[in-house]
Amino acid sequence: MDDYLQIFENNKAWVQSKLATDKHFFENLATDQKPHYLYIGCSDSRVPANVIMGLDEGEVFVHRNIANLVVGGDSNINAVIQYAVEYLGIEHIIVCGHYGCGGVKAALHPTDMGQLNSWLQAIRDVYRIHQLELDAIGDPHLRYNRLVELNVIEQCVNVAKIDHVQRKWNQTGFPQIHAWVYDLHKGLLEELDVNLQAYFSSIRSIYELKITDD
Numbered sequence: 001m002d003d004y005l006q007i008f009e010n011n012k013a014w015v016q017s018k019l020a021t022d023k024h025f026f027e028n029l030a031t032d033q034k035p036h037y038l039y040i041g042c043s044d045s046r047v048p049a050n051v052i053m054g055l056d057e058g059e060v061f062v063h064r065n066i067a068n069l070v071v072g073g074d075s076n077i078n079a080v081i082q083y084a085v086e087y088l089g090i091e092h093i094i095v096c097g098h099y100g101c102g103g104v105k106a107a108l109h110p111t112d113m114g115q116l117n118s119w120l121q122a123i124r125d126v127y128r129i130h131q132l133e134l135d136a137i138g139d140p141h142l143r144y145n146r147l148v149e150l151n152v153i154e155q156c157v158n159v160a161k162i163d164h165v166q167r168k169w170n171q172t173g174f175p176q177i178h179a180w181v182y183d184l185h186k187g188l189l190e191e192l193d194v195n196l197q198a199y200f201s202s203i204r205s206i207y208e209l210k211i212t213d214d
């Protein structure tokens with residue numbers, strides 16, 4: 001059988017396995033979604049959000065793109081974040097990068113990649129912001145890993161710049177923003193060792209929108 005058609009067989013088997021443990025599984029899931037987390041991650045096929053988090057259907061709202069970027073003016077991610085905080089009431093936004101990220105690697109080695117050029121520019125901007133630290137790392141592999149981490153941290157900052165997030169902070173103190181990285185070789189998720197609150201505070205005078213709710 002064609003590999004493509006096999007997917008429908010896989011789907012039927014999955015439905016049967018779900019119904020075998022809970023015959024109301026789909027009816028219950030169809031009533032509403034109340035995920036607790038928004039996961040912003042890389043499109044890389046080896047980093048499936050639900051699977052690595054050990055979460056079931058309905059538990060995580062997901063946005064994925066190349067190199068887990070939160071780019072100002074990207075109406076796609078702006079809509080996802082607005083919906084997550086305003087309508088789903090999500091209190092935890094996770095930005096998750098991964099070591100071995102092809103997007104980050106491509107940004108480290110500038111070449112003309114057509115449409116991808118402007119997308120990868122956002123990662124080169126991260127390099128520019130942290131150039132002193134990155135250039136001081138002699139081992140190219142360690143420098144690459146560190147850019148993966150710094151990219152996650154800067155995308156967390158980009159989440160904090162968004163008006164919908166700042167409005168919700170004023171109202172409720174949420175969402176919390178979390179910086180994670182996934183290790184392809186070990187299968188492990190890690191929280192990055194960074195004090196995001198302190199970082200946000202240090203740049204607050206630049207990005208705080210002083211939103212007033214009428």
Ligand code: CO
Nearest residue numbers: 042044101102
């Ligand atoms: Co990637």
